[in-house]
Amino acid sequence: RAMRGLGQPVWSRERPLVLAVVTAAPSGADPIQVRASLERAASERGLPLRLAAAASAGLASGRSVTPEAALDAARRNGADMALIGEADGTEWQWTLFDGSTATVFQGGPTAGIEGAADSLALNSLATVAQPIAETEVRIGGVLTLKDYGEVRRMLIALPAVKSAELVATEGDSALYRIEIAGGAAGLAEALASQPRLRREPGRDSPPSYRYGR
Template identity: 45%
Template structure:
């Protein structure tokens, strides 16, 4: 079983890297003491302790490893399920989390500046940069300016500032502090 788990982990990480989806594979408890699947808020709360804002669960029959898995993606706004092989879990998740490209200018890639408060040192700068780069639709995030307790990042993202605000709406680690300011401003919440 350990070799099969290692192979599955390697396959998930490979597909995620190919699709540009940052993932953390964690053994989260998703079943309660009664044997039933936990409610979505409880699953998300468990993931948030590790810095996750979404949870993808793949369930299958351990006695039939070549059959499709039952996948469920949990986000703050919804959950969606589908069946498919191992790689389909990541592929479908990327498709769901990435806004659909269309002819709309709203989905054009643009660079926007975002101010992040609560950034107190190099470790925080690096953590915030990784968080921003993990947001669906973000191609890059570079620090543009810093002071004692905040930093400004230039973020290249589909949909520009509006796209970034929409993508960060469910984040528990970056919470909006100004709804009307330009640039958008957030407070960084380190893992507790």
């Protein structure tokens, strides 16, 4: 909404996948209606969503979820970030874990979807204001054709990435050339919020990350 008001595109066509898990719903909430509301809101906002029960996501029902546990659950489910819903009295409290921050939204059952979509759009707007520049990044742990496709999907889904092309491979690593607003600094900032790509220390030219399934 904020981006449309400024005449900007909402975000790229390749968007981050969000894992949504309810660990403790408010009293009286109908699970079937909640699921339908979440799916409808995500569809209307264009937010890629994967719904999972707490147990299947490896999270404990009725307990607070740490950022590490939420991001591990997202990683296991092939998602880029996690949205955790729990009861706050008679209302909902949703927390979006994106790898670098935890943002809380309160309200109805779809407050988390609306808040996540708005946050991602605003982050994209702040990033695309910078000039486009070319940079490179090396990704390790890329073993199969499926891995190559998934890594490219994650790179393209980062805020303000214009293109991501594979330029070389060696062993289990792949070198990608990225066009992104802000160049190398913009890419480093964007990758900080991608839990499935973790920085490998001591390797800076080009920067290296490890792909986690």
